[in-house]
Amino acid sequence: MNFITFTEAKLRDFTYSVFKKMGCSDAHATLAADVLIRSDLRGIDSHGVARLSGYVRLWEKKRINATPNIKIVHETPTTATVDGDGGLGLVVAPFAMQVAMEKAEKYGSGWVAVKNSNHFGIAGYHALMAVEKDMIGISMTNASPLVAPTYANERLLGTNPMCYAFPAGKYPAVIVDMATAAAANGKLEIAQRANKAIPDGWVQDANGQQSLDPNELKNGGSLLPLGSDKDHGSHKGYGLSATVDILSAVLSGANYGPWVPPFVAFLEPPTDPVGEGIGHFLGAMRVDGFRPAADFKSHLDNWIARFKSAKTVDPTKKVIVPGEPEHDFEQERKLSGIPIIDVVVNDLNELAAKLEIEGL
Amino acid sequence: MNFITFTEAKLRDFTYSVFKKMGCSDAHATLAADVLIRSDLRGIDSHGVARLSGYVRLWEKKRINATPNIKIVHETPTTATVDGDGGLGLVVAPFAMQVAMEKAEKYGSGWVAVKNSNHFGIAGYHALMAVEKDMIGISMTNASPLVAPTYANERLLGTNPMCYAFPAGKYPAVIVDMATAAAANGKLEIAQRANKAIPDGWVQDANGQQSLDPNELKNGGSLLPLGSDKDHGSHKGYGLSATVDILSAVLSGANYGPWVPPFVAFLEPPTDPVGEGIGHFLGAMRVDGFRPAADFKSHLDNWIARFKSAKTVDPTKKVIVPGEPEHDFEQERKLSGIPIIDVVVNDLNELAAKLEIEGL
Numbered sequence: 060m061n062f063i064t065f066t067e068a069k070l071r072d073f074t075y076s077v078f079k080k081m082g083c084s085d086a087h088a089t090l091a092a093d094v095l096i097r098s099d100l101r102g103i104d105s106h107g108v109a110r111l112s113g114y115v116r117l118w119e120k121k122r123i124n125a126t127p128n129i130k131i132v133h134e135t136p137t138t139a140t141v142d143g144d145g146g147l148g149l150v151v152a153p154f155a156m157q158v159a160m161e162k163a164e165k166y167g168s169g170w171v172a173v174k175n176s177n178h179f180g181i182a183g184y185h186a187l188m189a190v191e192k193d194m195i196g197i198s199m200t201n202a203s204p205l206v207a208p209t210y211a212n213e214r215l216l217g218t219n220p221m222c223y224a225f226p227a228g229k230y231p232a233v234i235v236d237m238a239t240a241a242a243a244n245g246k247l248e249i250a251q252r253a254n255k256a257i258p259d260g261w262v263q264d265a266n267g268q269q270s271l272d273p274n275e276l277k278n279g280g281s282l283l284p285l286g287s288d289k290d291h292g293s294h295k296g297y298g299l300s301a302t303v304d305i306l307s308a309v310l311s312g313a314n315y316g317p318w319v320p321p322f323v324a325f326l327e328p329p330t331d332p333v334g335e336g337i338g339h340f341l342g343a344m345r346v347d348g349f350r351p352a353a354d355f356k357s358h359l360d361n362w363i364a365r366f367k368s369a370k371t372v373d374p375t376k377k378v379i380v381p382g383e384p385e386h387d388f389e390q391e392r393k394l395s396g397i398p399i400i401d402v403v404v405n406d407l408n409e410l411a412a413k414l415e416i417e418g419l
Numbered sequence: 420m421n422f423i424t425f426t427e428a429k430l431r432d433f434t435y436s437v438f439k440k441m442g443c444s445d446a447h448a449t450l451a452a453d454v455l456i457r458s459d460l461r462g463i464d465s466h467g468v469a470r471l472s473g474y475v476r477l478w479e480k481k482r483i484n485a486t487p488n489i490k491i492v493h494e495t496p497t498t499a500t501v502d503g504d505g506g507l508g509l510v511v512a513p514f515a516m517q518v519a520m521e522k523a524e525k526y527g528s529g530w531v532a533v534k535n536s537n538h539f540g541i542a543g544y545h546a547l548m549a550v551e552k553d554m555i556g557i558s559m560t561n562a563s564p565l566v567a568p569t570y571a572n573e574r575l576l577g578t579n580p581m582c583y584a585f586p587a588g589k590y591p592a593v594i595v596d597m598a599t600a601a602a603a604n605g606k607l608e609i610a611q612r613a614n615k616a617i618p619d620g621w622v623q624d625a626n627g628q629q630s631l632d633p634n635e636l637k638n639g640g641s642l643l644p645l646g647s648d649k650d651h652g653s654h655k656g657y658g659l660s661a662t663v664d665i666l667s668a669v670l671s672g673a674n675y676g677p678w679v680p681p682f683v684a685f686l687e688p689p690t691d692p693v694g695e696g697i698g699h700f701l702g703a704m705r706v707d708g709f710r711p712a713a714d715f716k717s718h719l720d721n722w723i724a725r726f727k728s729a730k731t732v733d734p735t736k737k738v739i740v741p742g743e744p745e746h747d748f749e750q751e752r753k754l755s756g757i758p759i760i761d762v763v764v765n766d767l768n769e770l771a772a773k774l775e776i777e778g779l
Contacts, residue, residue, distance in 0.1 A: 135527030137497050138708030167495030168530050172709045195666075210736045211729040223662045225669075233665065235658035241651055258650045267732030285645060285652050290618045291601055292645050296652075298595035298741045299659075301726075302583045305593065309585075309718045310555075310709045316725055333721060348498030349532045349670045358669045361693060365676055366661075369571040372627030376570040381658045 060252070062398035065419060070108055070397055071096045073407070073419055077111055080414040081118050082125035083147070091149035094180040099397045102388030105245035106181045109403045112410045114147065114178075116324035123147055123177055129154045137166045140311050141173045145336060148179030148200070152339050156185045156198065159343040163194055167348035172311035175335035178202070178322050182222035183236040183385065189224065189343040190232045193352045196224040197342035201307040201314075203321040206240050207281035208297040209289055212267035214281045215316050218243050219303035224382070226346060228356035230363045234382030239300040240282045241293075247273045247282075260287030306340040313338030420612070422758035425779060430468055430757055431456045433767070433779055437471055440774040441478050442485035443507070451509035454540040459757045462748030465605035466541045469763045472770045474507065474538070476684035483507055483537055489514045497526045500671050501533045505696060508539030508560070512699050516545045516558065519703040523554055527708035532671035535695035538562070538682050542582035543596040543745065549584065549703040550592045553712045556584040557702035561667040561674075563681040566600050567641035568657040569649055572627035574641045575676050578603050579663035584742070586706065588716035590723045594742030599660040600642045601653075607633045607642075620647030666700040673698030 071092050078088035099107030117123045127146025131139050139158050143151035155171040162169025179185065182198045189196030202217025218238040225233045242261040250257045250273035257273045264270040265279035276282065285296030308315035313334045320328035320337065346352045369378040399407075404419055411418035431452050438448035459467030477483045487506025491499050499518055503511035515531040522529025539545065542558045549556030562577025578598040585593045602621040610617045610633035617633045624630040625639035636642065645656030668675035673694045680688035680697065706712045729738040759767075764779055771778035 133708075133710055135705065135708040138527035138704060140709045166526055167498035168528055170528055170704060170708075195670075208726065208729065208738050210731050210733065211738045212732045213730045215726060215729055223666075225665055233661065235662050237652075237655040237658055239655075241646070260651050263732075285655050286601070287651055291620050291647055291651070292597075294739070294741075295597040295599075295645050298597055301593065301741055302595050305585055305719065305722065306555075306583075309715060309722055310706070312710055312714070312718075315718070315722055333718065344498060344530060345495065346670070348493075348495040348530075349500045350493060350672055354672070355669060358672075358675070358693065359665065362665065362669055362675055366568065366575060369568065369575055370573045371570050372572045372623075373570065378568050378571045379654070381654075381661055 061401045063401060063404050064396040064398045066396050067096060067100060067393060069419070070099065073411070074108055074111060076416045077115065077410065077414060080416060081115060084126070087147070087150045090153055091147050094149040094153070094184050097184050098181045099399075100389045100392045101181070101183070101385040102392070103181050103385065104400070105243070105248075108399065108407060110178070112406050113322065113324070115410060115414070117177065117322075120324050122320070122324070122328070127151070131158065137162045137169050139171045141171055143173055143176035143336060145175055146177070148177045148337070148339065151176040152179040152185045152198065152200075152341065153188065155339065156188045156196070156341045156343065159341050160189055160192060160194060163189075163343040163345050168342070168344040170342045171340070172306065173339040173341070174308070174311040174313035176313070176337055176339055178337070179339055181236065182220045183224065183234050185341055186222045186224035186234065186236070187232065190226045193226050193346050194343040195346060196222070198222045198339065199303045199307055200339040201304045201319055201337055203319045204317045205244060205276065205282045206284055206300060207263060207267070209284065209293045212281075213317070216297070216300045216304060217319060218282065219300040221299065221303055225359060226352075226356060227363060228360045230360055230380070231386040232382055233359065233363065233380060234385065236382070239285050239296050239303060241285050241287045241296065242282070244276070244282070247276065260291070303340070308334060308338030310340065311338045421761045423761060423764050424756040424758045426756050427456060427460060427753060429779070430459065433771070434468055434471060436776045437475065437770065437774060440776060441475060444486070447507070447510045450513055451507050454509040454513070454544050457544050458541045459759075460749045460752045461541070461543070461745040462752070463541050463745065464760070465603070468759065468767060470538070472766050473682065473684070475770060475774070477537065477682075480684050482680070482684070482688070487511070491518065497522045497529050499531045501531055503533055503536035503696060505535055506537070508537045508697070508699065511536040512539040512545045512558065512560075512701065513548065515699065516548050516556070516701045516703065519701050520549055520552060520554060523549075523703040523705050528702070528704040530702045531700070532666065533699040533701070534668070534671040534673035536673070536697055536699055538697070539699055541596065542580045543584065543594050545701055546582045546584035546594065546596070547592065550586045553586050553706050554703040555706060556582070558582045558699065559663045559667055560699040561664045561679055561697055563679045564677045565604065565636065565642045566644055566660060567623060567627070569644065569653045572641075573677070576657070576660045576664060577679060578642065579660040581659065581663055585719060586712070586716060587723060588720045590720055590740070591746040592742055593719065593723065593740060594745065596742070599645050599656050599663060601645050601647045601656065602642070604636070604642070607636060620651070663700070668694060668698035670700065671698045
């Protein structure tokens, strides 16, 4: 495996050009590129430009609308449902978060369920929009079914991530951004490339038995919920994933459970949809709706300092505050660039050739 | 172990009498009894009358105020902070949920952070208040520190439960009500009584090493977050627990992390508090703030039916919808009574003698 390092600006221009070629407006192409590049900056390589050709393939199959008319279809002062019109989740979700933040600005909090959308990138991007305004940001999305609930031998839920983000004072924001599966698919892919066994408790095989084979998903197996098995609380991971699915899709009118359309263009969506597209759920609460923002931040700083200085089992492994590693990546990669693995660079250059734009 | 079965009415009257003897008002004693009895009805025996003498001991030590002046100290149209005035969480949390629901009635959603409170019973009780009004209910609380974050060798977080409850149509509500630890303390106690080893991944010993001994907490060990270890996602359980702690206490002005006062009267609270009492966080969102309630309920029924009929690994173990077992317990125990283990009955009869009220 070789990595080639690019500047943020170079990757951003390239990504913008790809979205423009799909027919996105300037504003949408700029925003969608920003979401993907921020993922790469933050070290979440699985959700950045590595996904770009996947979005294009879905667009080629007319499963992504490059010129969506995103609109509010139902609302109260602090709640709304947004119809994404089949657009990129990368632009639909920021639209919805903006609606949530405007409601929070006026009334203290705002909550938006989204239907008829697509993959929205990293959950943290959207939650961080709120943090920049001294709000608590919440974002979640459902996803195509890969996870078997406790006791099940079929894939009924996505890796359905949830994210909570909190503004701190002198420290970076606390950002809990997590898939509700024991391990997300990206970790299996790393093991596949390295030809290595995975830990027990990540997947089950097609017969529902524990497996250490990272290729099990391709053979009809399933990912397992956070907790891995009943003894270790997999019903909790399943419950969290169900919560994300219900808030994102049953509440908005999107597809849920096994009806969620696949992210990959080579798999066709179910022919009996129960809603429109995939669903998200976004929320914002003004910190000063509860106590003065400065008080909250100074106590959160105290919380962070206490956890960072916790007594550890192994002196080489410090307790990590949620969001700290991604923040450190972002500082470092803004300075020294973003390393992209060669297979992704090749894929992007093939994409560039096909779209007749300049390669990387 | 022997069980004695009591009618719901008998246990309710007894519990009411105990709270009255503490000096609670009629309304508070009735409400606090309702919260505890509902826990026993729903099969969550660890959080019902089994805790009654613990509340009394805290009151005797003047760590619970039986006549609190519970009030809103900060608010916007849809957010508020409530000061519980050191009262029973069993009455403070329903007050706060009522505030959240009134805000939701007017503006679509309502969110209340609570400080200066105590143990609030089962999270599900408060979330279900919202469900009865066709709202989505959210409730969470922090708790005295028993859990070590990933890589830590000290207890910095409680078992910090979170609950999301959703109204369905023909089926019972979906209620995800879960501790964010791999296993809650109640499960260790069951293993202690049976003198049995516990599964790996529930606790670590005083040196931070895995242990199968259910007595490890008494020896300076810690509970582990949901996910158990880093490979299996313990950083996610830790992140969820941190989320509950920050929303419940950093946002409200309660104590957080290792500063949360212990629930047991024989342990003294920290002498350097960072806030007041323990904290909760409660929320309500009108379902019809997003789509017509009938549409939501019929799709949630469809979700439930699909999950209940999922293909299983073992034909004797069906996929369980979150909240289903507790609902079944409630139906059954309302008819045939509530079995209480003899050690708890003896404890309650000693309490009755001390308080000079009629025993069970």
